[in-house]
Amino acid sequence: MDLDVNGIKFSYNQIPVLNGMNFCMNYGEVLGILGPNGSGKTTMLKCINRLLTPSQGEILIEGNKVSQMKISEIAKYIGYVPQNVRNDMASPTVFEVVMMGRSPHIAWKPAHTDEDIVWNVLESLNIKDLAASFFDELSSGQTQRVLIARAIAQEAKILLLDEPTSNLDIKYQIEVMNLIKTLSRERMLGVCAIIHDLDLAMNYCDKIILMNDGLPIAFGTPDEVLTASQIKEVYDVEAIIDRTYGKPHVIII
Numbered sequence: 001m002d003l004d005v006n007g008i009k010f011s012y013n014q015i016p017v018l019n020g021m022n023f024c025m026n027y028g029e030v031l032g033i034l035g036p037n038g039s040g041k042t043t044m045l046k047c048i049n050r051l052l053t054p055s056q057g058e059i060l061i062e063g064n065k066v067s068q069m070k071i072s073e074i075a076k077y078i079g080y081v082p083q084n085v086r087n088d089m090a091s092p093t094v095f096e097v098v099m100m101g102r103s104p105h106i107a108w109k110p111a112h113t114d115e116d117i118v119w120n121v122l123e124s125l126n127i128k129d130l131a132a133s134f135f136d137e138l139s140s141g142q143t144q145r146v147l148i149a150r151a152i153a154q155e156a157k158i159l160l161l162d163e164p165t166s167n168l169d170i171k172y173q174i175e176v177m178n179l180i181k182t183l184s185r186e187r188m189l190g191v192c193a194i195i196h197d198l199d200l201a202m203n204y205c206d207k208i209i210l211m212n213d214g215l216p217i218a219f220g221t222p223d224e225v226l227t228a229s230q231i232k233e234v235y236d237v238e239a240i241i242d243r244t245y246g247k248p249h250v251i252i253i
């Protein structure tokens with residue numbers, strides 16, 4: 001497996017949040033991380049890219065322990081799109097934001113190749129027109145695209161996305177999920193995305209890890225994981241999986 005999460009435990013001030021998380025992912029797959037509020041999803045992502053250090057367990061990328069990698073090396077493997085992006089620069093342009101993704105590869109100042117890579121990414125994500133726009137003047141959908149572009153420019157093999165579709169209307173949700181799926185296939189990226197919408201997860205993820213109280217409840221294909229009984233167990237709601245229109249649709253009763 002390209003990413004292995006083995007027995008991860010983590011506590012904030014002695015309060016356990018991750019209690020032995022296990023799952024794995026291959027490049028070219030979209031893995032949905034699902035679970036109720038407070039179940040530890042964001043904490044899990046932060047352990048993968050070592051923003052947080054687990055107290056037990058090991059995370060391996062291509063068999064190498066993340067705990068033993070240099071931070072600069074991790075940045076070449078992992079691109080992280082957090083939920084709330086703090087803006088430290090005074091009104092950066094979209095081009096500048098995407099160029100930030102090149103940081104792990106730049107020793108002193110960007111070279112022409114870095115600029116070429118940024119232009120290519122902007123083009124392939126259909127946001128070249130936004131290059132000179134100010135980042136903080138974008139719509140939520142455009143912001144999400146630009147942040148994904150920044151992670152792609154980083155040339156990481158794994159993308160960690162914390163609720164990439166939150167605050168997006170249904171059209172943009174579908175657009176962003178299509179983009180994520182296409183990127184995973186075309187660029188052989190492994191994508192771990194925290195997703196709250198069960199329908200989006202059902203239709204766009206290759207695998208799902210369903211967690212609750214920092215523990216893995218189920219791991220497998222969407223069909224295996226998003227069953228009525230598991231949805232009931234984790235979210236405490238009654239659900240039906242409707243397949244009338246070909247694609248599965250989760251109906252909460």
Ligand SMILES: Nc1ncnc2c1ncn2[C@@H]1O[C@H](COP(=O)(O)OP(=O)(O)OP(=O)(O)O)[C@@H](O)[C@H]1O
Binds near residue numbers: 012017035038043
């Ligand atoms: N910096 C922190 N210090 C202390 N406790 C924290 C911190 N960050 C998160 N927690 C706690 O850890 C638990 C898990 O939080 P986390 O953000 O990982 O959950 P989540 O599943 O991503 O939640 P949500 O779906 O609401 O975003 C929660 O009880 C939260 O209050």
